[in-house]
Amino acid sequence: MTERIDHTLRDRWTPTTGPLPAHALAWLRRRTGLAEARTPARTPEVPASALSDAARTALAAVVGPGFVRVDRDSRLGRAGGMSYVDLLRRRGEGGLAVPDAVVLPATPEQVADVLRTCAEHDVAVVPFGGGTSVVGGVAALRGDKAAVLALDLARLDRLVSVDPVSRVAVLQAGLPAPEAERLLAPHGLTTGHVPQSYERATIGGFAATRSAGQASSGYGRFEDMVEGVRLATPVGEWRLGAAPASAAGPDLKQLVIGSEGVLGVITEVAVRVRPRPAVERYEGFVVDGFARGTEVVRALAQRRVLADVTRLSDEDETEVTLALAGGWKTAALKAYLRARGIARPCLLVLGWHGATEAEARRRARVVRGAGLVPLGRALGEAWRHGRFNGPRQRDALLDVGVCVETLETATHWSRVAELRSAVRRALVDALGDCVVMCHISHAYETGASLYFTVLAARDAGDPVGQWQVAKAAACEAIGGLGTISHHHAVGTDHAPYLEAEIGGPGVAVLASVKRTLDPTGVLNPGKLIPRGLA
Numbered sequence: 045m046t047e048r049i050d051h052t053l054r055d056r057w058t059p060t061t062g063p064l065p066a067h068a069l070a071w072l073r074r075r076t077g078l079a080e081a082r083t084p085a086r087t088p089e090v091p092a093s094a095l096s097d098a099a100r101t102a103l104a105a106v107v108g109p110g111f112v113r114v115d116r117d118s119r120l121g122r123a124g125g126m127s128y129v130d131l132l133r134r135r136g137e138g139g140l141a142v143p144d145a146v147v148l149p150a151t152p153e154q155v156a157d158v159l160r161t162c163a164e165h166d167v168a169v170v171p172f173g174g175g176t177s178v179v180g181g182v183a184a185l186r187g188d189k190a191a192v193l194a195l196d197l198a199r200l201d202r203l204v205s206v207d208p209v210s211r212v213a214v215l216q217a218g219l220p221a222p223e224a225e226r227l228l229a230p231h232g233l234t235t236g237h238v239p240q241s242y243e244r245a246t247i248g249g250f251a252a253t254r255s256a257g258q259a260s261s262g263y264g265r266f267e268d269m270v271e272g273v274r275l276a277t278p279v280g281e282w283r284l285g286a287a288p289a290s291a292a293g294p295d296l297k298q299l300v301i302g303s304e305g306v307l308g309v310i311t312e313v314a315v316r317v318r319p320r321p322a323v324e325r326y327e328g329f330v331v332d333g334f335a336r337g338t339e340v341v342r343a344l345a346q347r348r349v350l351a352d353v354t355r356l357s358d359e360d361e362t363e364v365t366l367a368l369a370g371g372w373k374t375a376a377l378k379a380y381l382r383a384r385g386i387a388r389p390c391l392l393v394l395g396w397h398g399a400t401e402a403e404a405r406r407r408a409r410v411v412r413g414a415g416l417v418p419l420g421r422a423l424g425e426a427w428r429h430g431r432f433n434g435p436r437q438r439d440a441l442l443d444v445g446v447c448v449e450t451l452e453t454a455t456h457w458s459r460v461a462e463l464r465s466a467v468r469r470a471l472v473d474a475l476g477d478c479v480v481m482c483h484i485s486h487a488y489e490t491g492a493s494l495y496f497t498v499l500a501a502r503d504a505g506d507p508v509g510q511w512q513v514a515k516a517a518a519c520e521a522i523g524g525l526g527t528i529s530h531h532h533a534v535g536t537d538h539a540p541y542l543e544a545e546i547g548g549p550g551v552a553v554l555a556s557v558k559r560t561l562d563p564t565g566v567l568n569p570g571k572l573i574p575r576g577l578a
């Protein structure tokens with residue numbers, strides 16, 4: 045089993061993070077009014093476990109006594125996800141919900157037995173993959189149950205089978221993405237799924253949240269890759285996905301994908317895989333203004349010639365990227381862009397994967413004549429090199445007292461500008477002096493996702509409340525213009541906004557499926573389905 049918990053006890057992405065460079069800190073102080081003083085982190089309180097002796101004995105009989113853990117560190121390590129508020133809570137701000145126990149089953153059969161045992165002993169179950177949820181998906185909420193456990197799927201870490209002819213691999217749910225890729229590599233195959241949380245998130249977590257990776261324009265979103273699922277529920281096992289396509293009624297597989305642990309526990313996923321690309325070619329470009337850049341990306345999407353990775357930063361994100369990079373090369377780049385008459389530079393990173401360099405180069409040619417200023421491969425490669433660094437930078441920002449969080453949505457092309465303005469306005473109104481950056485990270489023929497990153501000076505008095513007010517304002521602004529989540533999922537944070545998006549009948553359908561599969565309501569209370577309607 046890969047040990048993924050600690051780092052250390054998860055008030056950060058990795059155990060150690062380098063400090064913020066001095067020029068970056070100075071820039072932040074100027075832009076956000078960040079003060080010198082910082083609030084020292086406090087150790088969160090871990091209450092005594094409420095798991096009854098009878099439940100503990102019954103669970104130990106299923107998974108073995110060593111895999112029912114009630115010690116402080118095991119429980120604290122699985123207390124919540126990786127949102128800004130989760131990290132604040134683990135630094136001692138606000139109340140932290142800590143599971144009463146951590147249970148680690150080794151097989152799909154053990155998962156099913158654990159669920160039955162929990163239903164008998166009135167124990168809530170929070171399925172726990174990589175614990176990277178940023179929407180409260182793994183918050184240890186017990187609902188009306190006597191206790192709550194984190195069901196850590198880390199021991200479900202096998203490549204079950206590979207069908208190279210059909211290009212389908214069956215992967216167990218607890219496999220972290222890098223480990224899944226390591227197991228697929230000898231077969232010359234890859235999922236092509238690389239979200240920014242790649243280093244920690246799991247196959248089951250991707251399926252449970254409808255994840256979208258950075259190369260989604262080429263490989264598709266995770267739900268596009270899922271050929272089949274194996275789900276353990278308190279009433280028995282459910283397997284879905286008999287063929288690559290089917291007209292056998294509504295696609296129930298899609299009901300499981302995105303079910304966020306409230307309908308069952310995904311134990312295995314049959315994933316469409318592709319040959320590993322021999323070549324990955326990344327290039328950087330600049331376009332004058334986000335509106336123009338959006339037009340370019342739309343044209344590529346509608347001509348169906350998108351690069352596998354397509355990422356367009358707005359003016360603010362570009363300014364921040366250049367300001368934080370600093371140095372003579374950046375100064376030279378800015379001078380060059382001014383000389384080219386680019387008034388509002390927006391960075392566009394495109395990445396093409398191919399079997400040969402010639403193929404990648406041929407695909408890259410489609411952007412010629414699109415009015416882009418090419419900056420060459422070094423900038424594209426620099427992005428690729430640092431593409432998993434966001435969480436580490438966040439740790440460094442948290443350490444110096446910054447409120448730093450992201451949120452995302454998606455809409456049709458005709459509404460991209462309106463939605464971006466509405467969310468920006470809501471965040472600035474709520475936070476005052478702040479930096480709001482945005483990029484398009486996933487593009488479709490009919491629209492695109494918008495991903496926002498916010499930086500503000502942390503309110504030392506009520507840091508959790510400060511962000512919750514801003515997030516609520518952004519969610520209200522999204523309503524009617526876009527989706528409440530393009531890929532982060534619903535969790536607790538977006539549940540209050542779900543009914544406005546899918547309607548009362550939509551919520552009732554989810555609630556009735558839950559009653560069928562989980563009649564006593566042990567699975568992930570308080571997530572996905574709005575409070576009081578589950």
Ligand SMILES: Cc1cc2nc3c(=O)[nH]c(=O)nc-3n(C[C@H](O)[C@H](O)[C@H](O)COP(=O)(O)OP(=O)(O)OC[C@H]3O[C@@H](n4cnc5c(N)ncnc54)[C@H](O)[C@@H]3O)c2cc1C
Pocket residue numbers: 125126127170171172173174175176177178181182197217218238239240241244245246247248249250251252253254255256257258303304305306308309310311434435531532533535568571
């Ligand atoms: C820094 C950072 C960057 C991120 N970047 C991206 C990104 O680029 N794209 C993206 O899509 N997301 C991103 N996310 C969000 C997160 O990584 C995804 O939601 C991911 O899919 C969660 O996987 P996980 O294994 O960590 O799941 P967890 O966080 O453990 O769980 C997520 C939800 O799924 C449920 N769940 C987990 N495993 C199972 C299972 N086997 N069966 C049933 N339910 C289960 C949990 O109960 C919870 O509700 C990012 C998060 C962070 C912190």
